[in-house]
Ligand SMILES: Nc1ncnc2c1ncn2[C@@H]1O[C@H](COP(=O)(O)OP(=O)(O)OP(=O)(O)O)[C@@H](O)[C@H]1O
């Protein structure tokens with residue numbers, strides 16, 4: 068028995084969110100915000116928290132600074148039931164932070180990447196690969212050092228009999244450098260959204276992108292927003308599964324990460340891929356019923372109740 072079902076390897080940062088600001092920021096001047104929230108950021112953290120809420124044993128491998136933001140990140144993950152003993156603390160770099168200036172629907176953001184940008188394969192204690200059944204890697208373009216070592220990490224996991232999933236997420240630099248022919252054969256479950264898949268493969272359509280990845284992919288589940296998702300396996304046609312449509316979306320922040328948490332929490336249980344896809348769709352839908360990425364995932368009973376009451380799905384976690 069391994070102590071962890073899933074180790075999440077990804078970015079960690081705090082979000083400092085300023086609301087109700089009296090005008091646009093101007094160099095040399097000062098503005099007031101009437102409201103401020105300091106909270107755990109990072110989409111991989113949403114994945115880890117929600118996979119833990121669904122009952123998986125989850126640990127996090129990420130790099131933070133030796134500072135109070137690092138303490139906040141560690142405590143927030145722990146409060147969500149995620150094991151933080153494998154977090155790496157940098158002696159020289161601060162924890163990452165995103166400053167978000169909120170203006171209604173629009174927001175201006177500045178991110179200091181800090182420690183998360185520097186974590187490489189060499190920083191990761193190799194014994195962690197012996198302690199988990201599965202490794203989930205996310206947000207590679209926010210972690211240049213890890214991205215440079217991506218093939219090494221995945222190949223090492225494979226050599227230890229550990230299955231893997233990858234959600235590359237958005238590339239802020241919009242370069243989309245991704246050697247899918249080398250990387251995808253090492254990934255058990257690839258989890259892009261439609262747009263990212265097209266950009267990662269320089270394709271004009273999703274169909275063209277699927278043709279390109281097909282020779283290399285083991286399994287891909289492609290997220291399609293409120294339409295649902297598409298399951299692509301080595302053999303056979305892609306299988307579209309419509310969403311459990313929520314017409315009263317509170318917000319869709321973290322829907323993709325909740326989809327990943329649902330899909331992978333089933334995958335590590337050895338469930339059929341069609342069931343992993345269905346559970347991903349359901350958790351993506353549940354995510355949209357409450358504010359933020361983790362609002363709907365407070366405890367098992369509440370998740371089961373939302374599945375039953377809003378989507379007529381009877382699940383037991
Ligand atoms: N309005 C909705 N109703 C029901 N399900 C939804 C809705 N919006 C999203 N989903 C579900 O959530 C999944 C993931 O959403 P999406 O495609 O937006 O992922 P993403 O682009 O990776 O998101 P993120 O911005 O969180 O990274 C979808 O595949 C779908 O199953």
Ligand SMILES: [Mg+2]
Nearest residue numbers: 236260323324
């Ligand atoms: Mg996403």
